[in-house]
Amino acid sequence: MEFAYSIQRSVKRRKLTITVERDRSVVVHAPVGCSDEQIEKVVTAKRQWIYEKIGHPQKYQDLPHAPGKELVSGESALYLGRQYRIEIVNSGFKEIRFEQRFLIPDSPLDKRAEALRNWYIQRAKEKIVPRVLQHARQLGVNVSKVKIADNRYRWGSCTMNDNVNFNWRLIKAPMFVIDYVIVHELAHLLEANHTPSFWNIVRAQAPTMDKAKNWLKENGQILEQSI
DSSP states (O other), rough: OOOOOEEHHHHHESSSSSETTTTSSSEEEEEEEEEEEHHOOOOHHTTTHHHHTTOOOTTTTTOOOOOOOOOOOTTTETTTEEEEEEEEEEOOOSSSSEEESEEEEEOOOHHHHHHHHHHHHHHHHHHHHHHHHHHHHHTOOOOOOOEEEEOOSEEEETTTSSSSEGGGGGGGGGHHHHHHHHHHHHHHOOOOSHHHHHHHHHHHTTTTHHHHHHHHHHHHHHHTTTO
């Protein structure tokens, strides 16, 4: 199997990275001074990794989008695998409060959605990043950087520079699902491809792997709602 790739150069970029997009296109992000020959050498060295990403059966599939809910009193929103009631309140505070229900300040609907999105992102940073570091210690791997990303088509990704990225929408999923996605990406630091050895690593660290994969398959549409 052969593949083409595009190159995007930037004066702000110091390192060369490769990404495989949702449509399986390969994009090389490179510093301005990086020559085509240098890029080709790196792409050739990472050919097997790229093939693995292009051929991934799930990560790059088109996920169906459910219509987003209106953020009004009586509706509900997901958090850590459970639905919690939404209440629109007019009590003077400006940020969302979570007290076993979502207390959302009264504002235009688009502002409510933005506030809830920001709340999810902050919770993802608080809960997901420490668990990444915990699992990394247990697996004995070094992670360069952990990022909470806004990407509708991947739950997580691992770059050739040992950075790991996680979709902020994962914070809507149960913790055993979050742990599985974390371990899945960290295991790529030990085994680049989805070999039997890779899955043994994941299963040993995330014994509820099969349950988590089924949960994502059944609930991915819900997680991908617009808010």
